[in-house]
Each structure stands twice: as structure tokens, then as C-alpha cells.
Amino acid sequence: MVLRREVVKAMLGASCRLVSAQGAPNVHLASATKVLSSEWCGLVADQCVQLLGGRGYDEGTPVAKIYRDARILRIFEGPTETLLSHLGRCLLSRATRDEIADLFRSLGAAPVHAAAIEEVSALNETDGAVLIYAGWLTTLGLAQAVLSAGCFAASDCATAAADLVSAELATLRTRAPAQLSFESRIRARRTLNAFLQDAASSIRSPVIADNYLKLVQYVRHPSHVNLKFAT
Numbered sequence: 206m207v208l209r210r211e212v213v214k215a216m217l218g219a220s221c222r223l224v225s226a227q228g229a230p231n232v233h234l235a236s237a238t239k240v241l242s243s244e245w246c247g248l249v250a251d252q253c254v255q256l257l258g259g260r261g262y263d264e265g266t267p268v269a270k271i272y273r274d275a276r277i278l279r280i281f282e283g284p285t286e287t288l289l290s291h292l293g294r295c296l297l298s299r300a301t302r303d304e305i306a307d308l309f310r311s312l313g314a315a316p317v318h319a320a321a322i323e324e325v326s327a328l329n330e331t332d333g334a335v336l337i338y339a340g341w342l343t344t345l346g347l348a349q350a351v352l353s354a355g356c357f358a359a360s361d362c363a364t365a366a367a368d369l370v371s372a373e374l375a376t377l378r379t380r381a382p383a384q385l386s387f388e389s390r391i392r393a394r395r396t397l398n399a400f401l402q403d404a405a406s407s408i409r410s411p412v413i414a415d416n417y418l419k420l421v422q423y424v425r426h427p428s429h430v431n432l433k434f435a436t
């Protein structure tokens with residue numbers, strides 16, 4: 206928990222340093238900082254509740270409120286998935302890939318960037334799971350770069366915090382998205398389509414009522430089903 210806080214503090218320090226140096230925030234580093242700080246805030250709040258047992262769950266203690274409030278950080282000001290797919294697209298897209306490369310270079314971590322690019326180059330960049338994976342590689346890669354730059358984390362636990370980020374990167378790599386065959390993608394699309402049809406006919410909720418969320422399907426081609434939510 207302490208190490209995660211250390212990583213986020215270092216990334217925030219690096220973001221602030223760039224604002225001072227360049228007169229404007231670096232949006233890529235800011236997005237990565239938002240992802241890690243909100244995801245890890247939720248994780249640490251959850252661990253705090255677990256550590257304190259019943260006292261952590263009891264509404265009379267501040268931890269219960271922190272746990273509840275931490276949940277919204279992963280949604281507002283940009284849901285994690287939106288930020289990650291944006292970062293992934295920026296890493297891969299021709300229009301923005303130099304900006305990301307420059308950012309890594311300015312932190313003295315060009316090899317970290319090169320490794321991320323090499324890893325995703327064989328994957329299908331139009332696949333949402335690939336974009337999110339590339340977003341995580343960028344986020345944790347930037348955290349690694351900031352910690353190895355040394356100047357943003359002054360405390361005794363900076364080395365252990367860097368080790369934590371390396372371990373997170375290693376775990377992430379074990380979950381790299383597989384290359385799906387054309388047939389597998391068609392099968393997945395059919396499964397999703399069947400699920401959505403079922404959901405559309407069974408949703409009975411005061412929040413998602415039929416007249417609020419109506420699922421409309423457009424079939425352009427038997428093998429290409431486009432789904433659209435219309436209000």
C-alpha cells in the first residue's frame with residue numbers, strides 16, 4: 206500500500222515538473238497518472254477495509270467512506286477503460302506515437318518505449334482489448350520511467366516502489382491479448398450478439414428502462430453485425 210502511494214506521488218511530481226518546465230500539462234503522463242492513482246486508490250482502500258476487518262466496514266470509521274468514495278475515481282473525469290484505450294491508441298497511432306516516444310525519451314527511458322512498441326506491433330490495433338493492453342503498457346512503462354529517473358521519488362522506498370512496478374509489468378505481460386483467428390472473432394461476435402438480444406428483452410430496471418435504453422440492431426452483412434444504443 207505504501208509503495209503504490211509512492212509510485213503515484215512520483216508520477217504526480219513528474220507531471221507537475223513538466224507543467225513547470227513546459228507551461229502546460231503533458232496529457233499522456235496526466236492520463237497515465239489518473240489511471241494508476243484511481244485504480245490503486247480503489248485497491249488500497251479495499252486492502253485498508255480488509256486489514257481493519259469489521260472496523261473497516263463500519264460506517265462509523267472514515268475508511269468505510271473512503272472505500273465507497275474511491276469507487277467513483279475510476280469512472281468520472283474519464284473511466285479507466287476510456288483513458289487506457291486512448292493511451293493505447295496514442296502509443297500506436299502514427300499521428301501521436303512521436304509524442305509518446307518523446308515523453309519516454311525526456312524521462313530517459315527510450316528502451317522502455319521501444320519494448321512496448323515491439324510487443325504490440327504483432328497485435329491487431331483495431332481490437333479494443335489490444336488498445337487497453339497497450340494503454341496499460343504505456344501507463345506502467347511511464348511509471349517505471351518516472352521511478353528510474355530518480356528525481357521524483359526521494360523517499361527510502363523508491364527502489365522497492367520501482368520493483369513493484371516491474372512486478373506489475375511482468376504480471377500484465379502474462380495477460381497479453383491473444384491473436385484471435387477470423388473464426389474466433391466471428392464466434393465471439395455471435396455470442397455477444399445473442400447476449401445483447403437477451404439483455405435487451407430482459408432488462409427491467411428503473412435506471413435502464415426500455416424507453417430509456419433501447420437496443421437497435423443494424424445488420425449490414427450476415428457476418429458483420431453493427432450494434433448501436435439509441436436513447
Ligand SMILES: Cc1cc2nc3c(=O)[nH]c(=O)nc-3n(C[C@H](O)[C@H](O)[C@H](O)COP(=O)(O)OP(=O)(O)OC[C@H]3O[C@@H](n4cnc5c(N)ncnc54)[C@H](O)[C@@H]3O)c2cc1C
Nearest residue numbers: 277279280281282283284285286287288289290291333337
Ligand atoms: C459524482 C459525479 C460527478 C460528476 N461530475 C461531473 C462534472 O462536474 N462534469 C462533467 O462533465 N461530468 C461529470 N460527471 C459525469 C462523468 O464525467 C461521467 O460519469 C463519466 O465521464 C463516465 O461517463 P458515464 O457515466 O456516462 O459512463 P459510460 O461512458 O457509460 O461508461 C461506462 C463504462 O463503459 C466503459 N466504456 C465507456 N467508454 C469506453 C471506451 N471508449 N472504451 C472502452 N470502454 C468504455 C467503461 O468501462 C466505463 O466505465 C460526474 C459523475 C459523477 C458520478
